[in-house]
Each structure stands twice: as structure tokens, then as C-alpha cells.
Amino acid sequence: MALTSATGLAVSVGLTTTGDSVATEPNTVSLTVNGAHHTVVVDNRTSLLDLLREDLHLTGTRKGCDQGACGACTVLLDGRRVNSCLTLAAMHDGADLTTIEGLAENGNLHPLQQAFIDTDAFQCGYCTSGQIMSGVGCIKEGHVGSGDEIREWMSGNICRCGAYPSIVAAIEQAAKEV
Numbered sequence: 001m002a003l004t005s006a007t008g009l010a011v012s013v014g015l016t017t018t019g020d021s022v023a024t025e026p027n028t029v030s031l032t033v034n035g036a037h038h039t040v041v042v043d044n045r046t047s048l049l050d051l052l053r054e055d056l057h058l059t060g061t062r063k064g065c066d067q068g069a070c071g072a073c074t075v076l077l078d079g080r081r082v083n084s085c086l087t088l089a090a091m092h093d094g095a096d097l098t099t100i101e102g103l104a105e106n107g108n109l110h111p112l113q114q115a116f117i118d119t120d121a122f123q124c125g126y127c128t129s130g131q132i133m134s135g136v137g138c139i140k141e142g143h144v145g146s147g148d149e150i151r152e153w154m155s156g157n158i159c160r161c162g163a164y165p166s167i168v169a170a171i172e173q174a175a176k177e178v
């Protein structure tokens with residue numbers, strides 16, 4: 001039973017099993033990132049996060065836990081925030097992505113990027129790109145009615161430096177401007 005399930009999972013993500021070994025097949029993915037079109041050949045096991053960092057060299061999206069627990073890898077996928085470490089690149093042929101590198105327009109920071117500076121919403125900065133991308137999603141979704149609501153809807157983004165009060169203040173500031 002367990003073997004059947006494992007084989008079914010392997011086939012569903014593009015793997016082929018031969019005896020005891022598991023082989024992967026390359027997959028061509030075409031997607032738009034920050035307005036630029038890319039076509040990349042990836043191993044079927046490649047996460048969207050690794051495609052961004054390793055293939056497109058967009059290292060502003062951070063790898064923290066690599067298992068969906070910290071939010072450092074948050075990007076906008078077809079306008080919705082996602083943890084890019086938790087999804088396979090091969091599943092997103094034709095997708096439209098926005099990363100931290102694509103937020104500024106015409107040399108002007110996004111209002112939330114500016115608000116992070118104004119409110120001093122970071123210390124080491126490791127979580128910051130994910131916090132900002134998630135904050136942009138939070139504002140777009142309209143989950144900014146109160147500090148508590150922002151904290152609830154930003155709860156998937158962890159800051160080990162504890163910059164949370166300033167992060168909430170930054171989102172409150174930007175929500176008035178976008």
C-alpha cells in the first residue's frame with residue numbers, strides 16, 4: 001500500500017521509478033517575473049524558490065526554513081502571496097510572479113518599502129523581503145482593519161529579531177497610501 005502511494009506521488013510530480021532508483025526528467029517552464037519573460041529548463045523537483053534564486057539569480061527572495069514555516073520566501077504568484085519554497089517550479093508554466101526586486105517603479109520604492117525604512121521595521125533584514133511581499137499581499141487583501149488583524153494575517157512571516165511592532169506600523173502606514 002505504501003509503495004503504491006509513493007509511486008503514485010512520484011508519477012504525479014514527474015518522477016519515474018526504475019527498480020530502487022528514482023529518476024527525474026527536465027521540464028521547460030515559461031513564466032514572467034517582474035515583467036520579464038523567462039524560459040527555464042528545470043529538474044522536476046526544483047522549487048519555485050530555487051528557480052528564482054539559482055536559475056534567475058533573484059536572490060532577494062530568501063531561503064529560511066525551506067519548509068513553509070518562516071515566510072522568508074514569500075512572493076506574489078498571479079497576484080497572491082505564496083511561500084515559494086513549498087511549490088514546484090514545474091507547476092507554474094505561464095505564471096506571473098512578482099518578487100521584491102520588482103516592487104519599485106521608475107526608481108521609486110513601493111510605499112511599503114518606504115514605510116519599512118520610515119518605521120525602522122528591520123534589524124538583520126533576513127526576513128524583510130518576505131515581510132514586505134507578504135505585507136503587500138495583506139494590504140491588497142484588505143486585512144488591515146486593525147493592528148490585531150494585521151498581526152493575524154502576517155502570522156506566517158517570522159522575524160527572529162522581533163521587529164513586529166514596527167512591521168505592523170509600516171503596514172498601517174502603507175495601507176493609507178496604496
Ligand code: FES
Pocket residue numbers: 062063064065066067068069070071072073074083084085086
Ligand atoms: Fe519558505 Fe521558510 S523558506 S517558508
Ligand code: FES
Pocket residue numbers: 121122123124125126127128158159160161162163
Ligand atoms: Fe532579522 Fe527579521 S529583521 S529576522
